[in-house]
Amino acid sequence: MTAPSLRLTEQMFRRRPVIGAPVAHGASDHLKRSIGTFQLTMFGVGATGGTGIFIVLQQAVPKAGPAVLVSFAIAGIAAGLSAICYAEMASSVPVSGSTYSYAYSTMGEVVAMGVAACLLLEYGVSMSATSIGWSGYLNELLNNLFGFQLPHALTAAPLGPDPGIMNLPAMILIIMCALLLIRGASESAAVNSIMVIIKLGVLAMFVAIAFTAFTTDHFAGFWDKGFTGITAGASTIFFTFIGLDAVSTAGDEVKNPQKTMPRAIIGALVVVTAIYILVAFAGLGTQSADEFGSDEQSEAGLAVILQNILHGQTWAATILSAGAVISIFSVTLVVMYGQTRILFAMGRDGLLPSMFAKVNPRTMTPVNNTIIVAAITGLLAGFVPLDYLWDLVSIGTLVAFITVSIGVIILRVREPDLPRAFKVPGYPVTPVLSVIVCGWVLWGLPPITWLWFAIWVTVVLSFYFLWSRKHSALNDGGDGYIPSQVPGDDDVMFVEEPADHHFVTKHKDEP
Amino acid sequence: MTVAVGYLARKCGTSPLYLAVEAARTLKTTLTVITVVPRPWMTPSLGRIDAEYAQYAEQLATDSAKQAQECIDSIADGLEVNYHKVAHRSASGGLLEAAGQLEPDVLILGSAADGKLGQVVAGSTADRLLHSSPVPMAISPRGYRGSRAGGLTRITAAYPGTSDTLHVVERVAALGERLGVPMRVVTFAVRGRTMYPPEVGLRTEDSILEQLAAQARKMLAQLKTDAVVSEDVELQVATGNGWGEALDAADWQDGDLLAIGTSPGGGIARVFLGSRGSKILRHSPVPVVVLPG
Numbered sequence: 001m002t003a004p005s006l007r008l009t010e011q012m013f014r015r016r017p018v019i020g021a022p023v024a025h026g027a028s029d030h031l032k033r034s035i036g037t038f039q040l041t042m043f044g045v046g047a048t049g050g051t052g053i054f055i056v057l058q059q060a061v062p063k064a065g066p067a068v069l070v071s072f073a074i075a076g077i078a079a080g081l082s083a084i085c086y087a088e089m090a091s092s093v094p095v096s097g098s099t100y101s102y103a104y105s106t107m108g109e110v111v112a113m114g115v116a117a118c119l120l121l122e123y124g125v126s127m128s129a130t131s132i133g134w135s136g137y138l139n140e141l142l143n144n145l146f147g148f149q150l151p152h153a154l155t156a157a158p159l160g161p162d163p164g165i166m167n168l169p170a171m172i173l174i175i176m177c178a179l180l181l182i183r184g185a186s187e188s189a190a191v192n193s194i195m196v197i198i199k200l201g202v203l204a205m206f207v208a209i210a211f212t213a214f215t216t217d218h219f220a221g222f223w224d225k226g227f228t229g230i231t232a233g234a235s236t237i238f239f240t241f242i243g244l245d246a247v248s249t250a251g252d253e254v255k256n257p258q259k260t261m262p263r264a265i266i267g268a269l270v271v272v273t274a275i276y277i278l279v280a281f282a283g284l285g286t287q288s289a290d291e292f293g294s295d296e297q298s299e300a301g302l303a304v305i306l307q308n309i310l311h312g313q314t315w316a317a318t319i320l321s322a323g324a325v326i327s328i329f330s331v332t333l334v335v336m337y338g339q340t341r342i343l344f345a346m347g348r349d350g351l352l353p354s355m356f357a358k359v360n361p362r363t364m365t366p367v368n369n370t371i372i373v374a375a376i377t378g379l380l381a382g383f384v385p386l387d388y389l390w391d392l393v394s395i396g397t398l399v400a401f402i403t404v405s406i407g408v409i410i411l412r413v414r415e416p417d418l419p420r421a422f423k424v425p426g427y428p429v430t431p432v433l434s435v436i437v438c439g440w441v442l443w444g445l446p447p448i449t450w451l452w453f454a455i456w457v458t459v460v461l462s463f464y465f466l467w468s469r470k471h472s473a474l475n476d477g478g479d480g481y482i483p484s485q486v487p488g489d490d491d492v493m494f495v496e497e498p499a500d501h502h503f504v505t506k507h508k509d510e511p
Numbered sequence: 512m513t514v515a516v517g518y519l520a521r522k523c524g525t526s527p528l529y530l531a532v533e534a535a536r537t538l539k540t541t542l543t544v545i546t547v548v549p550r551p552w553m554t555p556s557l558g559r560i561d562a563e564y565a566q567y568a569e570q571l572a573t574d575s576a577k578q579a580q581e582c583i584d585s586i587a588d589g590l591e592v593n594y595h596k597v598a599h600r601s602a603s604g605g606l607l608e609a610a611g612q613l614e615p616d617v618l619i620l621g622s623a624a625d626g627k628l629g630q631v632v633a634g635s636t637a638d639r640l641l642h643s644s645p646v647p648m649a650i651s652p653r654g655y656r657g658s659r660a661g662g663l664t665r666i667t668a669a670y671p672g673t674s675d676t677l678h679v680v681e682r683v684a685a686l687g688e689r690l691g692v693p694m695r696v697v698t699f700a701v702r703g704r705t706m707y708p709p710e711v712g713l714r715t716e717d718s719i720l721e722q723l724a725a726q727a728r729k730m731l732a733q734l735k736t737d738a739v740v741s742e743d744v745e746l747q748v749a750t751g752n753g754w755g756e757a758l759d760a761a762d763w764q765d766g767d768l769l770a771i772g773t774s775p776g777g778g779i780a781r782v783f784l785g786s787r788g789s790k791i792l793r794h795s796p797v798p799v800v801v802l803p804g
Contacts, residue, residue: 047708090712098711123710184703192707246708253713338710341719345711348722359723361672361730362787364701366719 011469013108016095016349035254037263044247044268046196051331052240053203053279054324055133058301059390062293064233065225066218066284069277071233076273078234078441079241081434082401083265084424085408087248091257091421092411099245099400100342104349106407109472110464115403116346117460121453122396123339124373125389126239127174127332128381132157134328135169136299141321144314160385162295170381177333178374181340184365187330195330202323203275206302207282209316213309214285221289231444238394238441240276244268245401257422300324336377340370350473351464391449398438399453405434513541513593515615515646517606519548520575523621523634525582526655530798531619532587534649537663537690538616541591542583545613546575547605550598572596586657603639610646617800619649628654631795641773641784641792641801648782649768649800650792664766668696669791672730677739679772679802684740686770695745696734698727699757699791702750724748758794767797773804 006014035043057068064071086099095101100119104112135155143149156164187195225233247265254260283292283302286309291297297304303317303324310316344366347356360367380386408424408431424430516531528544535542551565576594583592595613599605610618623634631652633641640648658664668683670676680696687694702720705713731746751757771792774785782803784792792799 043707098715101712186704186706188704189707243708243710246710246713249709249712249714334706334708334710337706341711341715344722345715345718348718357722359719359726361698361723361726364719364723365703 008469011472012110014474015106015108016101016104016112016474035250035260037260037267040247040250040254040260040264041267041271043250044244044264045271046192047246048241048243048268048272051130051199051324051327052237052242053276054137054302054328055130056237056240056390057280057283058292058297060233060236061280061284061289063225063236064229065289066222067225067230068233068237068280068284068289071230071237072273072276072280074230074234074437075237075241075441076269076276078238078398078401078434078437079244080265080269081430081437082405083244083248083269084262085405085431085434086245086401087257087261087265087422088408088420088424089404089411090249092418098338098342098345099404101345102407103403106411107403109351109469109474110461111403113351113460113464113468114457115400116342116351117457118396118400118403119342120339120396120460121456122239122242122393122400123335123342124377124380125386125396126242126393127335127339127377128170128384128386129390129393130328130332130335131170131173131377131381132167132386133299134173134325134332135167137303137321137324137328138169140300140303141318141325144318144321157383157385159383166382168382171378173329173332174336174374174378174381177329177336178370178378180333181337181370182360182363182365182367184363186337187333191330195327198323199327200275202320202327203279205316206306206320207278209306209309210282210286214282216285218284218286218288228444231440232446233444235394235398235441235444236391237276239390239397241269241272242393242397244272261422262425336370336373339373339377340366343369343373348473350471350475351468353471389449389452391445392452395442395445395449395453398442402435402438402442405431405438512538513543513613513615514538514617514619515543515545515595515610515613516619517545517547517602517636518575518579518621519546519602520571520578523624524654525578526651526653527619527621528579528582529586529655529657530649530651532583532590533657533662534617534619535590536587537692540616541593542587543593543595543613543615544576544579544583545595545597545606545609546572546579547597547599547602547609548572548575550600568598601639602636603643606636606640607643607645610644615646617647617649618644619651621651621655622653624653626653628652629796631792631799633789633792641782641789644782644801645803646782647800647802649798651798652796655798658766660766662766663690663692663768665693665695665764665768667761667763667767667769667797668694669769669771670696670698670731670734671787672698672727676772679770680734680739682802683770684744693743693745694740695747696731696740697747697749697761698731699754699761700724700727700748700750701754701757702752720750724750754790755794758791758796763796769795769797769799770802771799772802 060071061068089102093102093105095105098119100112100116103115139149139155150169153164154166154168156162157167158165244265247268248261283305286305292301300321303321306320307314307317343352343356346352347354347369356366356369358366358368409428411418412427514531514535516527518527531542548568548571551561551568580592583590595609597605597609599608606618618640620637620640622630622632626632629652631650633650637650666683666687668680670680683694700720700723703716705716709715727748731748734740734746735742747761749757749761751760771788773783773788782801784801788801
């Protein structure tokens with residue numbers, strides 16, 4: 001590795017070269033534009049919908065009171081605006097669709113590292129936290145089915161307010177997901193659809209039963225928690241809309257993206273928000289807002305509500321818990337997948353040690369990477385009560401989304417002629433609005449979240465200045481070619497020259 | 512030494528015979544046709560109840576030998592052919608027994624009849640042997656009728672790039688040198704499936720594939736640097752969305768033979784086909800030889 005000869009600022013803001021035609025052109029070669037509005041909307045609903053709602057009400061209702069319904073709407077609008085900006089970014093930069101890659105290609109290395117910090121925080125915390133939620137619902141399910149519960153010592157973290165020894169089910173879930181990912185198993189579109197149906201079905205059941213115990217009395221004092229409460233609720237809720245960005249990255253397979261994308265994003269958003277609000281509305285009608293924060297409901301909240309409504313009858317709670325156990329499992333798998341792929345991209349770009357980018361030839365998956373992720377998040381899930389830190393997920397996502405929206409503006413100014421399959425409608429109002437709304441939601445987060453976030457970002461950026469900066473793949477005098485496109489057209493790659501130890505493959509697109 | 516081929520009349524066609532004749536010619540050795548017939552009960556009984564069955568078995572053996580002979584005569588002149596009959600309770604058991612006795616260079620079987628023409632399909636007999644044979648096993652694609660060139664024109668070694676499979680490349684290189692046949696080494700890289708919802712974009716697996724292919728190219732180039740294979744050996748990385756696509760992407764030619772190694776998890780010096788091996792086998796458009804681990 002040659003010593004960096006660039007000035008620090010040059011190094012910090014150098015951008016990853018994008019090689020290959022922009023998606024707008026390149027994609028049409030081997031990808032058919034086949035997805036229509038309805039399909040894309042359903043994809044969005046599937047990608048976003050549901051799991052967070054099993055966990056979030058217990059966190060958000062105590063903050064916002066019954067006005068949590070408004071919080072949902074605000075979070076939804078913020079998510080929608082970001083998703084639209086995300087779509088333009090995805091259609092103008094032909095790299096795989098993570099915020100990290102976009103930031104690296106448009107705003108420079110140090111920004112990419114910051115965004116990576118956000119994403120790692122988002123994925124890491126949400127993985128650990130969902131697995132803790134899973135543990136709660138699993139215990140509820142075991143109790144209802146077999147009258148048997150894992151002892152408290154094995155289902156609670158030692159550092160929480162009610163300490164146990166460790167959260168064993170949460171750790172087991174993470175190990176299971178890691179094994180599946182190492183084996184190369186993946187949740188297919190079909191499985192995802194089934195998961196969505198299970199989630200929606202279970203939520204529909206919840207709503208139907210909850211309405212039998214509905215009283216408007218519980219909505220008294222709707223605005224009591226005030227504007228601050230609503231904002232705080234919105235920032236906690238925000239993470240339940242993660243996944244909407246999946247729609248944005250599907251851009252180059254979409255027919256007529258300029259029309260389809262915003263319709264699908266808004267469509268998916270309306271459906272998802274409606275489901276959330278309906279669930280929250282039904283839940284709020286059954287009990288007063290304060291009860292959501294009670295200890296009894298801190299685990300498997302929705303199931304406990306059902307049990308209370310049905311006066312101890314457990315069948316409905318059992319079904320709901322079963323649905324939650326299945327769907328939270330699938331979400332944890334997907335989030336862990338996202339986490340390993342981000343680390344993979346960073347390892348490939350030289351911002352993390354190259355072991356993160358090593359693909360095991362036997363399993364054809366990044367094994368080391370997956371094991372490291374599983375070890376860290378597993379320990380976190382087992383010993384730290386991260387379910388109280390949902391806000392960290394939201395802060396990571398929000399900051400990443402703000403970066404994307406700013407990136408859209410930067411790219412428009414710097415490269416106005418870049419071909420874009422999709423352009424944000426109402427530019428420059430939309431991206432600016434997106435930044436403002438996300439900023440507003442951010443503002444509702446408590447100081448402790450900001451503190452943790454600041455510590456984490458500082459750690460990651462220190463790592464960047466001490467290590468990554470010197471090892472970046474862009475250091476090698478410009479020949480650190482980073483492939484951005486698939487070998488789709490030329491499936492066969494011939495190895496011609498016998499390699500020395502510095503084997504850089506020529507690519508046909510390489511200038 | 513000889514080339515052994517398992518053949519039974521009315522089962523799996525004559526494709527293994529074509530492959531066996533080619534193999535025997537290439538290796539300049541004899542050909543042994545093994546026919547496994549059901550073993551009648553040896554219990555003496557007054558009524559000789561099993562006589563008819565024994566007769567049937569005998570007839571089957573004769574028929575098979577006759578059919579095989581007709582076929583071989585029509586395609587090969589001057590090849591020394593032996594016929595070997597084994598009575599055994601199972602086809603695979605009989606073939607194993609014969610393989611133990613004859614110690615052939617290679618044991619050849621045909622594809623099962625339930626695949627498409629041109630496809631390699633391991634039937635139940637082949638499947639057991641692919642997990643226990645002490646000698647290399649070759650499977651002919653369904654309906655194989657020999658190469659137009661009349662023999663082997665190239666051996667392709669599948670090499671996943673792990674150190675414990677290096678022996679496959681070494682053995683194929685030695686064989687290629689002995690027979691004077693060109694060789695190539697192919698690494699198959701298969702794209703993982705996209706996860707929904709992806710969180711990191713729908714295309715993220717592409718970069719993993721790209722990295723896998725880059726690593727594979729390095730490993731392959733290393734073969735030449737370390738002089739495991741000679742300079743004129745063709746090296747290739749074939750990528751695809753699935754095993755079928757990857758196999759298609761590696762260009763095949765008339766008279767090609769694909770050599771794969773077996774799982775190191777199996778017993779010593781036995782064929783024990785692993786999960787990836789069986790996927791390669793299933794999608795191969797050319798005859799496959801499976802080498803013991």
